Amino acid sequence: MTLLTPYRIYKDIDLTFTRHPQTSDVAKVLDVNSVKQAIKLLVLTRFGERLFDPTSGSPVYGLLFDPIDPITTEVLRRSIEQVIQNHEPRVVLNQLTVIPDPTGRAYNITIYFTVVGIPLPVVFTFTLHRLR
Numbered sequence: 001m002t003l004l005t006p007y008r009i010y011k012d013i014d015l016t017f018t019r020h021p022q023t024s025d026v027a028k029v030l031d032v033n034s035v036k037q038a039i040k041l042l043v044l045t046r047f048g049e050r051l052f053d054p055t056s057g058s059p060v061y062g063l064l065f066d067p068i069d070p071i072t073t074e075v076l077r078r079s080i081e082q083v084i085q086n087h088e089p090r091v092v093l094n095q096l097t098v099i100p101d102p103t104g105r106a107y108n109i110t111i112y113f114t115v116v117g118i119p120l121p122v123v124f125t126f127t128l129h130r131l132r
């Protein structure tokens with residue numbers, strides 16, 4: 001085992017449901033990409049949406065319809081931070097930035113973290129938009 005080989009391998013199905021070219025099965029996402037997918041799903045999940053786990057979720061969806069101001073931005077940042085710390089044990093959170101975009105009625109989220117078992121730091125950026 002080399003130094004670059006991860007000690008733990010994480011895998012999940014690709015939620016875009018693309019077909020694997022050789023096996024014709026649903027493609028997989030591995031390691032860091034699996035953790036990124038899980039983080040985004042946690043952030044976008046509303047409380048009570050998972051039938052057998054009503055405590056998992058975040059208030060992020062409701063905050064997207066609040067006024068875009070410094071208070072809402074900070075509440076959004078803390079909510080995302082809390083849901084990651086409470087429900088994603090594979091992540092060591094280093095930094096989380098939330099930048100509001102009032103003209104696009106969106107928030108740009110950047111998460112700096114390390115995955116347990118993989119020594120390289122990861123930067124994950126995505127945008128949260130209002131749907132209406």
